[in-house]
Amino acid sequence: MKYIIGIGGVTNGGKTTLTNRLVKLLPNCCVIHQDDFFKPPDQIEVGADGFRQWDVITALDMEAMVNTVKGWIENPVKFARSHGVRLSPTVELEDQEKQTHILIVEGFLLYNYKPLVEVFDKCYYISIPYEECKRRRSTRQYTVPDPPGLFDGHVWPMYLKHRKEMEECCLNIEYLDGLKSKDEIFNQVFQDIQNTLSKQNFKYSRSSLPISLQEDTSQWNSLLFTMIKLIFLIFILIHTWVDFSTGQRQLRARAGPWRHKVQWESNGQVYSLLTTGSQYHPAVQSRRGTQFFLTKQRALGSARMQNASRASDLESRPRRQHPNSVDSSLSPLSRGSVTVLRSDAGSRRMANSLISGNRNQRYLASFRREALAVNTTDPSTNYVLHGASGVQTLPQEYSGNDGSRGQRSHEDPVTAAVRVQTSSPQDNAEITTDHSDMETQGVNLPLNGSKTESNTEDVAQPSPSVERDATVGDATVVPTVFPPAASYNITEEDAQQINPENTTNDNSQSKDHRNSVFHNVYPPSGRMRSPALPPPASGYGTRYFHNGLPDLIPDPYYIQAASYIQRVQMYALRCAAEENCLSRSAYSPSVRDLDYRVLFRFPQRVKNQGTADFLPVKPRHEWEWHSCHQHYHSMEAFSNYDLLEISTERKVAEGHKASFCLEDTNCDPGVRRRYACTAHTQGLGPGCYDIYHANIDCQWIDITDVPPGNYILKVTVNPTFQVEESDYSNNVVRCDVRYTGPYVHVRNCRITG
Numbered sequence: 001m002k003y004i005i006g007i008g009g010v011t012n013g014g015k016t017t018l019t020n021r022l023v024k025l026l027p028n029c030c031v032i033h034q035d036d037f038f039k040p041p042d043q044i045e046v047g048a049d050g051f052r053q054w055d056v057i058t059a060l061d062m063e064a065m066v067n068t069v070k071g072w073i074e075n076p077v078k079f080a081r082s083h084g085v086r087l088s089p090t091v092e093l094e095d096q097e098k099q100t101h102i103l104i105v106e107g108f109l110l111y112n113y114k115p116l117v118e119v120f121d122k123c124y125y126i127s128i129p130y131e132e133c134k135r136r137r138s139t140r141q142y143t144v145p146d147p148p149g150l151f152d153g154h155v156w157p158m159y160l161k162h163r164k165e166m167e168e169c170c171l172n173i174e175y176l177d178g179l180k181s182k183d184e185i186f187n188q189v190f191q192d193i194q195n196t197l198s199k200q201n202f203k204y205s206r207s208s209l210p211i212s213l214q215e216d217t218s219q220w221n222s223l224l225f226t227m228i229k230l231i232f233l234i235f236i237l238i239h240t241w242v243d244f245s246t247g248q249r250q251l252r253a254r255a256g257p258w259r260h261k262v263q264w265e266s267n268g269q270v271y272s273l274l275t276t277g278s279q280y281h282p283a284v285q286s287r288r289g290t291q292f293f294l295t296k297q298r299a300l301g302s303a304r305m306q307n308a309s310r311a312s313d314l315e316s317r318p319r320r321q322h323p324n325s326v327d328s329s330l331s332p333l334s335r336g337s338v339t340v341l342r343s344d345a346g347s348r349r350m351a352n353s354l355i356s357g358n359r360n361q362r363y364l365a366s367f368r369r370e371a372l373a374v375n376t377t378d379p380s381t382n383y384v385l386h387g388a389s390g391v392q393t394l395p396q397e398y399s400g401n402d403g404s405r406g407q408r409s410h411e412d413p414v415t416a417a418v419r420v421q422t423s424s425p426q427d428n429a430e431i432t433t434d435h436s437d438m439e440t441q442g443v444n445l446p447l448n449g450s451k452t453e454s455n456t457e458d459v460a461q462p463s464p465s466v467e468r469d470a471t472v473g474d475a476t477v478v479p480t481v482f483p484p485a486a487s488y489n490i491t492e493e494d495a496q497q498i499n500p501e502n503t504t505n506d507n508s509q510s511k512d513h514r515n516s517v518f519h520n521v522y523p524p525s526g527r528m529r530s531p532a533l534p535p536p537a538s539g540y541g542t543r544y545f546h547n548g549l550p551d552l553i554p555d556p557y558y559i560q561a562a563s564y565i566q567r568v569q570m571y572a573l574r575c576a577a578e579e580n581c582l583s584r585s586a587y588s589p590s591v592r593d594l595d596y597r598v599l600f601r602f603p604q605r606v607k608n609q610g611t612a613d614f615l616p617v618k619p620r621h622e623w624e625w626h627s628c629h630q631h632y633h634s635m636e637a638f639s640n641y642d643l644l645e646i647s648t649e650r651k652v653a654e655g656h657k658a659s660f661c662l663e664d665t666n667c668d669p670g671v672r673r674r675y676a677c678t679a680h681t682q683g684l685g686p687g688c689y690d691i692y693h694a695n696i697d698c699q700w701i702d703i704t705d706v707p708p709g710n711y712i713l714k715v716t717v718n719p720t721f722q723v724e725e726s727d728y729s730n731n732v733v734r735c736d737v738r739y740t741g742p743y744v745h746v747r748n749c750r751i752t753g
């Protein structure tokens with residue numbers, strides 16, 4: 001039995017508040033928030049009144065919203081599971097026919113879109129008077145803050161207009177007085193739902209809904225039987241949990257092949273990988289400077305020497321391979337010895353980022369499509385899967401050493417996140433919705449991804465040379481684009497002359513090569529001396545657009561669209577450790593290779609909305625080569641990630657400079673993509689986006705030492721203002737974070753200046 005309830009009404013009328021309370025008490029109840037279907041700001045029309053027209057139906061991707069509702073109608077159990085809604089245990093045991101499933105659709109423009117109106121079994125509408133509405137709205141912080149005058153100039157007039165239209169449609173709507181107390185409104189609606197469902201003879205589980213139903217003896221018998229089955233289920237669950245919690249200890253205690261078992265956890269789901277060999281050397285070594293490491297090794301005896309030379313070998317080995325391929329000595333994933341990949345729990349779960357309290361996420365349309373998409377990356381990698389059916393593989397996700405920033409795919413972040421969990425997800429995270437009090441509530445939906453980076457075809461541009469772009473995971477051929485020579489600040493020729501280790505003439509065997517172990521040991525005379533730095537406030541490089549200034553803006557929607565928790569063993573975090581992407585405790589000598597780090601992962605998308613290229617501060621020959629990630633670092637810090645205490649804004653997790661490789665990952669339609677990390681042309685052109693998916697290496701905050709709680713995620717671009725921009729007030733995004741341990745809910749991401 002399916003029952004769809006609409007909770008519409010004026011902005012700030014109390015729709016979300018009511019919905020959240022209902023979700024807590026109604027069994028098998030999913031929620032769809034209309035706010036999640038807002039189009040991105042740059043797609044919102046600006047009216048003649050000068051305001052962005054947020055309060056009209058075209059500001060929302062209603063098609064995606066209706067499709068989502070249809071998804072629930074088709075299979076509410078699957079929908080609930082894939083969105084992290086806890087189903088009552090009896091659902092597993094009962095006939096589909098007997099199950100009750102409820103969907104609440106909440107939003108300010110529910111009854112003005114015919115295809116949606118048709119789905120409701122019951123319509124509520126909350127209204128409050130102008131003054132109260134204006135008062136409540138003034139305290140509300142939306143992802144895009146209200147500009148002065150928006151309420152009177154746009155919001156309220158649109159509300160009156162839509163309400164009139166709705167009333168003229170003669171819908172059967174039950175009006176609620178939003179001035180009543182929260183309790184009163186809740187009781188009224190809850191009672192009403194109870195009555196309706198009882199009348200329709202819906203059957204509820206007694207434990208999950210306080211409705212007293214008339215039941216005969218046979219029902220009691222059936223209840224008893226169900227209870228027995230439940231106890232059995234709980235026993236199995238506890239058993240599994242005990243097994244899991246002791247797993248790490250057992251692993252440590254064992255010798256031999258178990259030493260090479262890599263386990264990690266994503267959103268509560270444990271994955272493991274068995275290998276027969278190991279090239280691991282602990283992060284504590286990785287963090288040491290190359291010079292110190294070499295000296296020490298040479299001074300020591302032969303046993304240490306051997307180790308040192310092996311480690312040196314790792315550092316110095318010419319990395320001629322395609323940047324997308326992983327050095328087999330570094331990653332267990334690409335070794336022939338990788339034998340088994342399995343999902344211990346039998347199936348994957350939805351990234352809670354997709355299901356948790358992100359009212360402003362917007363990737364829904366692609367969600368279902370992507371959730372079904374089978375990973376097609378790197379066919380050369382040989383994996384054997386076993387475990388539950390439907391498990392799909394994603395090589396990038398198997399270790400903390402997944403793609404680096406030089407190895408970015410161009411899929412949207414939801415794809416990336418969904419690929420972590422995909423098929424037959426278990427019920428896992430609770431769902432959050434209430435942006436004001438951060439309570440865990442019902443389901444929040446992933447968003448409409450149909451509007452994101454769909455313009456990869458714009459990337460292909462005339463170019464003298466075409467290479468396979470390692471950043472493109474789907475193996476599309478992307479031309480490497482070099483701006484005309486005249487537009488270079490430093491020409492290729494200049495760079496060659498002053499920099500013998502220029503990337504285009506890259507002899508990695510040479511001691512002068514940055515990837516050489518000798519690089520830091522020999523005096524710099526043999527290498528390029530640092531030339532005078534360019535003026536501190538200007539970017540340096542292949543300037544194409546040089547009128548005006550760049551203006552970076554991080555995308556708040558992007559961050560909250562696909563964040564999740566991942567637990568990864570130190571074994572798999574070698575590169576990350578080398579890049580200082582882990583918190584201090586990871587470098588303690590007591591940390592073992594099988595110890596887990598807890599990583600709070602999230603994607604990032606930065607747009608240059610200015611009128612000039614955003615260019616690295618350092619000239620190209622000063623860029624630092626990062627061998628682990630196989631890319632150059634062209635400036636000191638491009639972006640910082642911090643986790644802050646809510647009240648004091650004190651850092652609770654050691655933030656880190658995000659690993660980066662500046663490039664035009666995507667551009668607005670009609671804008672040419674000119675900077676490609678793999679072509680060693682770093683920059684971000686106007687109208688282009690530099691994108692970092694949540695599953696790439698270092699795209700996280702290491703929160704191993706952070707207790708569960710509520711925090712603020714702060715993402716800052718161009719944090720030290722190294723590069724001059726026309727506007728620095730839009731460089732910081734803050735998000736509300738609720739970290740529960742296995743899950744993280746990120747919402748209310750907003751530009752905070």
Ligand SMILES: Nc1ncnc2c1ncn2[C@@H]1O[C@H](COP(=O)(O)OP(=O)(O)O)[C@@H](O)[C@H]1O
Nearest residue numbers: 010011012013014015016017136178180181182
């Ligand atoms: N019945 C009520 N009485 C007083 N304040 C309320 C009531 N319902 C909600 N609020 C407050 O109004 C604000 C907006 O509520 P919310 O549920 O987010 O509205 P909506 O989802 O309709 O925009 C919140 O600060 C909430 O605490």
Ligand SMILES: NC(=O)c1ccc[n+]([C@@H]2O[C@H](COP(=O)(O)O)[C@@H](O)[C@H]2O)c1
Nearest residue numbers: 011012035038054055108142143144360
């Ligand atoms: N969620 C967003 O991205 C966003 C952005 C700008 C305005 N809004 C406002 O959200 C309102 C609707 O949401 P509520 O009903 O939750 O208030 C609209 O009045 C609109 O002006 C939302």
